[in-house]
Structure formats: C-alpha cells, structure tokens
Amino acid sequence: MYLLILLLLVLAAGAFLAGVTQFLSVSAGRRQVVQAVMGDDYYAGGARLDRADRVFRATSLGRRLEREMVLAGLDRRPVVVFGAGVGVAVVAAIALWVLLAPLFGVVGVASGLVAVRAYLSRERARRLEAFVTQMPELARVLANATNAGLSISTAVAVAGAELAEPARTEMRRISERVAFGVPLETALGELQERLVSREVGVLAATLVVSARSGGSLVEALREIADTLETRKETRREVRTTLAQSVATGYIIIVLGFLVLVGMNLAYPGSVREMTTVLVGQAALAVSGLLFAVGLTMIRKLTRVES
Secondary structure (H helix, E strand, O other), X not given: OHHHHHHHHHHHHHHHHHHHHHHHHHHHHHHHHHHHHHOOOOOOOOOHHHHHHHHHHOOHHHXXXXXXXXXXXXXXXXXXXXXXXXXXXXXXXXXXHHHOOOOHHHHHHHHHHHHHHHHHHHHHHHHHHHHHHHHHHHHHHHHHHHHOOOOXXXXXXXXXXXXXXXHHHHHHHHHHHHHXXXXXXXXXXXXXXXXOOHHHHHXXXXXXXXXXXXXXXXXXXXXXXXXXXXXXXXXXXXXXXXXXXXXXXHHHHHHXXXXXXXXXXXXXXXXXXHOOOHHHHHHHHHHHHHHHHHHHHHHHHHOOOO
C-alpha cells in the first residue's frame, strides 16, 4: 500500500513538472511570436511569472540564488528554480511521512534545499569542466592572435568570437569589461572568481604578466596549450578510474534508505516506533551520521582538484 502511494506521488510530481515545463515553453514561444508582430511593448508588465520573478529577485534570497545561477551559467528564472526546489521538498516530505514516519518529513523538507544546491553545484562544476576542456584551444587562439600582432585585449575579443560556449561568454565578458575601462588584470581576476581552477589561474597570470612587462607571450601560450592538453587527458583517466568509487558512495546511501523501507514494509510501523523512543532516535541519529561521514570521506578521497 505504501509503495503504491509513493509511486503515485512520484508519478504525479513528474507529470506536474512536465506539464509546467511544456506550458512555459509554449507560453514563451507564443510571447515571442506576438512580440514580433505587435511590438516589444505588447507584453509590458503582463506575464505573471515575470512579475513574480522580479519580486523574488528583489529579495536577498533571490539575489543570492541569481548570483549562483550566473556562476553556473544557467539561463533560467530564479523563481522557477526556487519553485522546483519547493516542489521537491513537498513531495519528498509527504512521501517520507507516509512511507516511513512523520519525523522523516523534516528530512524531506531539507531535501528541497539539498536538491537546489546539488543542482547548482553540478551545473557549475559542469561549466567549469567544459571551460577547462576548451582551454588548450583558447590558449592556441590567443597565441595565434597575438602572433599576428594583435593586443591581448583584442586577442581576447577574437577568442570570444571564435570559440564555443562557455568560453565564448567568458571571453566576451572580459572584452566588454575592458572596453568599458576596467583594467585587464581586474577582468581576469573576476574570471578566476567565477571559474576557480588552477588552469584558469595559470592562464590569467600569464596574460597579466605579459601585459605588464611584455615578453614572449606567443611561446608561453603555446607551451600552456600543450601542458593543458596533457592535463586534460590525465584528468579524464583519473575520473574514469575513480568513477566506481564515487558510485559506491551513493549506492551505500541508497541501500541504507532501502533497508529502512524494507524493515517498515516487513514490520509495519516499526520505523515510526523507533522515532518515538530514545534508543531508536539515537540509533537513527548515529547511523545517519555514519552514513554522512562515509559519503563525505569518499567524496574527499575521490575528488579531482581543478
């Protein structure tokens, strides 16, 4: 009975999210068509979602979430991401309440925050990985442009025009900042803040030193390109080797949750009873702490530093 209720909740949540996504997609398409025909002012202040997004971004939580989304390279409304997190929290809380015990509803609520943070962290790491993968090509484009007699700032603009995402956006952002009078060193420092990586730091330091004191920038960039290509292959091999260990850490957490579910199905109400006595609460707290420590240790040991 519990499994049937959980399955129905999951299916309902999936159908709801799919319907919302489809509705937003169709609505955006219709709005673009009408704006193209009637003019840009036709929908001025009309869309409720746009108004809700503006109100949400005016709050401290909205500004913080928007900043994290910019760092992750996400082109979505912050209020939509926040709403998805709230939806995950509600569904998880109801499912854990029904399937295990009311106390686990608190864990379900916390899972909404964890889901949003995990989503942003994954997208930011994915964007950083994509940029680092492009860095050998970026260094070669900068080397070719400077070898042709262009300045560093012009070479960055050329790279922004030739490269794919996410390097295109980052190089264009640096070029625009420099065009508005921001020093190249400051613009490159902002790049390092957005993309925290050793490779990015080495490239930015090389460009800054060359802009200050001159030197053979072409040869330095070509050597950096060769080094980055080697590091990219090494990182790929290391990630492939550690993939099984990373998967094992998550499987252990899932198995622990399935043990609780299986025990509650075999002996209905057993988990609820555990949450009402001190010994059961202590056992759940200690086991949860051990699982969290184990997962953290596995993530630390298998992390590949950028």
